[in-house]
Amino acid sequence: MANNITSFPNESKLREQDVVFLMVPFPAQSHLNQLLRLSHLIRSRGFPVHYAASAIHCRQVKLRHDTLLLNTSGIIFHELLTPPFNSPPPEPYSSVKFPQHLWPSFEASLKLREPVATLLRELSSSGDTTITTTRTRRLVVIHDNLMNYVVQDAASVPNAESYSFNCSSTFCTFCITCQFSGKPFPVVEVEPEAIPTLDNCFTPDLANFFSIQTQFDHLKHGNLFSTCRAIEGPYLDLLAQTTHADAAVDNNKKKKQWAIAPLFPVTAIDDKAHPTLEWLDKQPPRSVIYVSFGSLTTMSQEQVNELALGLEESKQRFLWVLRDADRGDIFNGESTILQLPEGFEERVKGVGKVTRDWAPQLEILRHLSVGGFMSHCGWNSCLESLTMGVPLATWPMHSDQPHNALLMTHVLKVGVPVIGWGERDQLVTASVIKKSIENLMASSEGHEVRTRAEELGKAIKHSVEDDHLWELNSFLSYATR
Known part of the structure; x- marks a missing residue:
């Protein structure tokens, strides 16, 4: 049932x-x-x-x-x-x-x-x-x-x-x-x-x-x-x-x-339309990497710029949820609006989409156009991704995330690392991000990882x-x- x-x-x-x-x-x-x-x-x-x-x-x-x-x-x-x-x-x-x-x-x-x-x-x-x-x-x-x-x-x-x-x-x-x-x-x-x-x-x-x-x-x-x-x-x-x-x-x-x-x-049930899902409807199967770092991740402006450049240079389709971390009281105080490099959204138009809203992650991962997930490896995100058979590009930040990333990449072998935990204090450059995206979305290694993720998703269901x-x-x- x-x-x-x-x-x-x-x-x-x-x-x-x-x-x-x-x-x-x-x-x-x-x-x-x-x-x-x-x-x-x-x-x-x-x-x-x-x-x-x-x-x-x-x-x-x-x-x-x-x-x-x-x-x-x-x-x-x-x-x-x-x-x-x-x-x-x-x-x-x-x-x-x-x-x-x-x-x-x-x-x-x-x-x-x-x-x-x-x-x-x-x-x-x-x-x-x-x-x-x-x-x-x-x-x-x-x-x-x-x-x-x-x-x-x-x-x-x-x-x-x-x-x-x-x-x-x-x-x-x-x-x-x-x-x-x-x-x-x-x-x-x-x-x-x-x-x-x-x-x-x-x-x-x-x-x-x-x-x-x-x-x-x-x-x-x-x-x-x-x-x-x-x-x-x-x-x-x-x-x-x-x-x-x-x-x-x-x-x-x-x-x-x-x-x-x-x-x-x-399994999918009827849901209200959302702009991210409407955009995904127009993309080829398994062609989009979904990028989201949860509700507790804060990135510096320099890191946001490197991530944007890495996504752009990868030439892969992407859907990026760009939000600042939650406050303890999300209703008290304005969230910081993270800025994108000048002209970025215009240059990636048709290939990439950036949303600053609360996105329906479960339905995004369930969508046939999504072929990978760049994630902080919060356990809830890992569970949702694996259940939908979507492999991960792992970028842990804190808490249980580095353990979860190891589980994804080294044990279950359903993910590729963006960085290792030992490099957590370094600025992650656009070239590193580009390489990890290409490994996941456009390589034989990525194909093997995706196959294992799909098999595991079937077992979970x-x-x-x-x-x-x-x-x-x-x-x-x-x-x-």
């Missing part, structure tokens, strides 16, 4: 439910969006679903939610009170690539513990607050693993169970687990010294934030991973072995785990279409037992 949601259950069916779900996301776009996608899927099965975040982030996720999915009217949003936080602009010339300007919003998320605890008590006794119900038999709390601290009070609610949702790749999680434990890294495709380390991917503030969350790992009932076995089966098994080895010492550490992605529709393979169904059966 493909995960295309077509209808919501009626109210009478909801009245019969005695299991209620509460989603608690981390306040960053890809985290917010993934838990909203999961909310839609669970809601489509007939269960009441609540989504709790600050007023700013509830507004953000509703503004940007996938147009492919149904509107958010079937999900109950709770706008939690959060103390005001600074929302400075991104810093394109910072020596630290991590979006440090978001730290105030991340730090403010720790203040959500009390309002979440209040909501937990309400939902555990009354179920869906929009209709009359009997006492909730079970409250299932699904929270971002960076919100462990905030949801810790679920452990003291007798009829509640909490499950962490990991938005990163399992490969990245396993690498970091090995680093923390000091255990050897048993992955033959990658030399141990090539594995990025916590200190060069994250800031000290965020590493400390991780440590706070880890203190409450033991309170959760299980782990949900935003991946599927077709992509990361070996690393899911390795991570489970590591967890079970720890459980031999402390049986309370043994947790169930499910790989529940992809959480988006794997099959895992969702087969009820017995899609672990989301297994999780829902367990959580509602």
